[in-house]
Amino acid sequence: MHEVSIAQSLLQIAVDSCKKEGYKGIEIIKVKVGKASGIMPDALSFAFDAVKIGTIAEKATLTIDEIPVSGFCEGCKSSFTVEEAYVLSCPLCGNISIRVETGHELHVYEMDVF
């Protein structure tokens, strides 16, 4: 259940930046969660709904963009995207000289405030 710690952290980030700018409340918080980050979106939403109570984000919804693991293969010079949470070799040519470019994201990127 480390999604609770993650939910608390993202709530803190949202509430702090909202207060700093002088807004009264938050309607939507948008986060990017990479598939290789180890975070389960459903568990994160569930945890968020529990920790937001009593804060200025009480009525906020959490929008989670799940980012797949993708990268570039130095062997066949192609970009690839995989379904799994990890990639061992290029899914196109099997070469292991790959650069993973996305999939480890875990950040807040936008909010709707009032």
Place this chain on the structure above:
Amino acid sequence: MKVKVVSHILEANDRIATENRKLFNESGVYVINLMSAPGAGKTSLIEKTIQELSGKLKIGVIEGDIAGSDDARRIANLRIPVVQINTGGACHLDANMISEVLDDLILNELDILIIENVGNLVCPAEFKVGENMKVMLLSIAEGDDKPLKYPLMFQESSALVLNKIDLLPYTNASIEKIKKNSLSLNPKLKIFEVSCRTGEGIGKWVKWLQSLVK
């Protein structure tokens, strides 16, 4: 109204981890974050390491468990400074939990601080605590499918200690498969094969630790 914020969710934790790390560096103590599933032998590996390094390096231990203090008692029996953290349900240690107990240890007097994380193959990999390196322990009896089932743990660690190799004849686990998949996930991973029960392989592991500290 839309507001752009670009903020890493674990930023608060990482900030405290950086402060812990600074304190560790100033005190001249090398810090290991030891992670594994429950029952893989983390406390046994720490006991063996302490015994091997007795009189050579000064070791301190932070024990992380959801509840109880059995592990801390085992370490205290070896006359080693130890602090027990009970997370009260949390499945991992975070930087703040570590920061809060650092006053209970005299860091200047230590060469190595081993932080035994909560037994769990998932969450501990995501939270930095200020360590110099993460070490993962996997016991042979857990099966050779673990690297691909819990990739993050293997990717984040600097070393992988394979414990309970004395049980190899009694399991279907292939040590070669574990090594091959672990190295595919993390080519820089340093792998050790040990048995905390028989003591096999402990010497190599301890020698490597010594080379990092001195």
